[in-house]
Amino acid sequence: MTxxxxxxxxxxxxxxxxxxxxGEMLAERLDVPFVDGDTLHSERNVELMASGTPLTDTDRAPxxxxxxxxLVEHAARKGVVVACSAxxxxxxxxxxxxxxxxxxxxxxxxxxxxxxxISGRTHEYMPPTLLQSQxxxxxxxxxDERGIRxxxxxxxxxxxxxxxxxxxxxxxxxx
Numbered sequence: 622m623t624x625x626x627x628x629x630x631x632x633x634x635x636x637x638x639x640x641x642x643x644g645e646m647l648a649e650r651l652d653v654p655f656v657d658g659d660t661l662h663s664e665r666n667v668e669l670m671a672s673g674t675p676l677t678d679t680d681r682a683p684x685x686x687x688x689x690x691x692l693v694e695h696a697a698r699k700g701v702v703v704a705c706s707a708x709x710x711x712x713x714x715x716x717x718x719x720x721x722x723x724x725x726x727x728x729x730x731x732x733x734x735x736x737x738x739i740s741g742r743t744h745e746y747m748p749p750t751l752l753q754s755q756x757x758x759x760x761x762x763x764x765d766e767r768g769i770r771x772x773x774x775x776x777x778x779x780x781x782x783x784x785x786x787x788x789x790x791x792x793x794x795x796x
């Protein structure tokens with residue numbers, strides 16, 4: 622199944638919520654590239670996170686600009702799906718300045734579930750100790766934001782099917 626028009630999707634949320642898994646599957650379903658926003662962090666940001674230091678808005682600004690540049694770069698083509706925490710409304714607003722049509726997917730689950738999921742994994746630089754700070758920072762999607770919040774209690778296949786239906790319905794309504 623492919624989208625009728627250009628795809629612009631950001632899968633957002635805290636660490637361990639499934640951004641990359643969902644993003645990769647969604648990109649494959651919609652036949653567009655997938656970009657993991659983690660690869661766009663500066664070396665300094667990676668060092669800060671690896672040391673257990675939460676990023677500040679100042680630390681995040683160049684990273685969010687890089688994510689925005691990816692959205693713009695792919696806008697001339699078929700589009701892109703990007704995994705990017707985009708925890709706060711203002712971060713999502715910034716991404717919308719690069720691409721006003723961006724659609725956000727917010728996988729969501731209780732902190733206890735996500736803590737359990739990440740306790741058994743090793744991330745290149747994101748220690749589990751930063752999970753609480755991410756939940757403290759998270760501002761869920763609001764009704765005026767284009768996108769969908771989905772429960773991570775469903776399987777990735779179920780999540781991607783639900784997101785695809787909603788995304789294509791919204792894309793069709795705009796055509």
